[in-house]
Amino acid sequence: MSSRRLGSQSLLRLLGHWQQSASRAPLWRQLADALRLLILDGRLAQDTRLPGERELASTLAVSRTTIVSALAQLRDEGYLESRHGSGSRVTLPGSRPIPTLSTPCASLDLSTAALSAGPEIHQAYTHALAAIAPHLAHTGYNQLGLLALREAIAERYTARGLPTNPDEVMIVNGAVSGLALVLRMLTGPGDRVVVDHPTYPLAIAAIQGASCRPVGVSMPQTGWDIDGFAATLAQTAPRLAYLMPDFHNPTGRCMDSATRAAITAIAARTRTSLVVDETMVDLWYEAPPPPPLAAFATQATVITLGSAGKSFWGGLRLGWIRASTRTIAALTQTRDTLDLGSPLLEQLATLWLMQNQQTFLPARRQMLAQRRDHCAALMREHFPAWHFQPPSGGLSFWVELPEMLATQFAVRAESIGIHLGAGTRFGLSGAFDRYLRMPFSLEHIELERALISLKPLWLALNGTERPAKRSVV
Numbered sequence: 001m002s003s004r005r006l007g008s009q010s011l012l013r014l015l016g017h018w019q020q021s022a023s024r025a026p027l028w029r030q031l032a033d034a035l036r037l038l039i040l041d042g043r044l045a046q047d048t049r050l051p052g053e054r055e056l057a058s059t060l061a062v063s064r065t066t067i068v069s070a071l072a073q074l075r076d077e078g079y080l081e082s083r084h085g086s087g088s089r090v091t092l093p094g095s096r097p098i099p100t101l102s103t104p105c106a107s108l109d110l111s112t113a114a115l116s117a118g119p120e121i122h123q124a125y126t127h128a129l130a131a132i133a134p135h136l137a138h139t140g141y142n143q144l145g146l147l148a149l150r151e152a153i154a155e156r157y158t159a160r161g162l163p164t165n166p167d168e169v170m171i172v173n174g175a176v177s178g179l180a181l182v183l184r185m186l187t188g189p190g191d192r193v194v195v196d197h198p199t200y201p202l203a204i205a206a207i208q209g210a211s212c213r214p215v216g217v218s219m220p221q222t223g224w225d226i227d228g229f230a231a232t233l234a235q236t237a238p239r240l241a242y243l244m245p246d247f248h249n250p251t252g253r254c255m256d257s258a259t260r261a262a263i264t265a266i267a268a269r270t271r272t273s274l275v276v277d278e279t280m281v282d283l284w285y286e287a288p289p290p291p292p293l294a295a296f297a298t299q300a301t302v303i304t305l306g307s308a309g310k311s312f313w314g315g316l317r318l319g320w321i322r323a324s325t326r327t328i329a330a331l332t333q334t335r336d337t338l339d340l341g342s343p344l345l346e347q348l349a350t351l352w353l354m355q356n357q358q359t360f361l362p363a364r365r366q367m368l369a370q371r372r373d374h375c376a377a378l379m380r381e382h383f384p385a386w387h388f389q390p391p392s393g394g395l396s397f398w399v400e401l402p403e404m405l406a407t408q409f410a411v412r413a414e415s416i417g418i419h420l421g422a423g424t425r426f427g428l429s430g431a432f433d434r435y436l437r438m439p440f441s442l443e444h445i446e447l448e449r450a451l452i453s454l455k456p457l458w459l460a461l462n463g464t465e466r467p468a469k470r471s472v473v
Helices: 008-015 027-041 053-060 064-077 119-131 133-137 147-159 175-186 201-209 226-236 257-270 325-335 344-355 361-382 406-414 444-462
Strands: 080-083 087-090 108-110 169-172 192-197 213-218 240-243 273-277 302-307 319-322 396-400 418-422 435-439
Touching: 008 027, 008 053, 027 064, 027 406, 053 064, 064 080, 064 087, 108 444, 119 133, 119 344, 147 169, 147 319, 147 344, 169 175, 169 325, 175 201, 175 240, 175 273, 175 302, 175 319, 175 325, 192 201, 192 226, 201 213, 213 226, 226 257, 257 273, 361 396, 361 444, 406 418, 406 435, 406 444, 418 444
Parallel strands: 108 418, 192 213, 192 240, 240 273, 273 302
Antiparallel strands: 080 087, 169 319, 302 319, 396 435, 418 435
């Protein structure tokens, strides 16, 4: 497999503020920890070839000995492979554990905002196994997806104010898979794609994986920057724009009706296609969101992505695309080069969940609202320097730190087996090192244990820890 070489300046931006002047750890260890975090986050993809040792030493302004020691440590742990004359290539260790300095709590992933399966998932699969019998006499291939499921999805959109028929729906293998399919159809290498900034990391990865260039529109303190969006479309002439209006990831914001109307009007005027990700649309707490953004588009082309992952369970790996029948037909032709359809068992399970969602979704929303409030109380108690706004939906807080400490904090958290979502994962070129995405999807006790374990690391990093008592001797 050929390796993609990463430029030294790109690596410098990804590393952010990796040096910890107050840390007792040697500089090579700090660099190894920061590189390991990039690999575990997926920001340094497998098979990426790193710059040479001399080039790295010059770019990072450290000695070559520091570079050699850091890379050697990562090779020993299985995160790098090196060949003479070919440099170092990113790899992943087999079953080796992440090295830790101490383990006050078990390994915990706070970088993922998702829920475990509820009892309804087992019921859905039990029903799906019984319902699959009539389908076994056929091949099971269907690029559009099961008609009954597409009818149920169309009814959902119609009920929300966007009249839809089943021919305007295609079942895909998750929202990210749907985005990749749309990019494959609408874009080519070098095309620009406008995104909110910050935005969903896997969307950035999908855009870059399609050899396109993401262009960010900064989000203000509240809402969306309509003027900035219009100016960016006018200046960059993108092929499309990717938006998350319904409980935006990572901020948790919900776009109001006036903004939806303005955004679609701008897209129509500039003839820019909009790809709208509604992955979080069912996870509202105070009030449901406005009608789908596509309902405001009288002239603009809007392609809507949906998913069963957040509403029901991530293990379903099922999503859908809602668009005009013409667009769906074109996507079907494009899909011929990728796969032959989505798993039938998952479609039957998702159909049952949609038909019975009122028996469990309200209780799930109530549970998540309680976990959100509990997480907010814990952060106010243990991390008073953090600033955040309670999200109106979604699964996480977007936390502003007092300084650019997110990368360093995440590196230290790895040492105790806790994986954090540093803000730089959600930005372009290493942006948002002052931010942290904190999910509240964990149970109360588990989340409290994690935050209490992180508190001493934060106090030491932020320079606010209490001085240790010294013996008079």
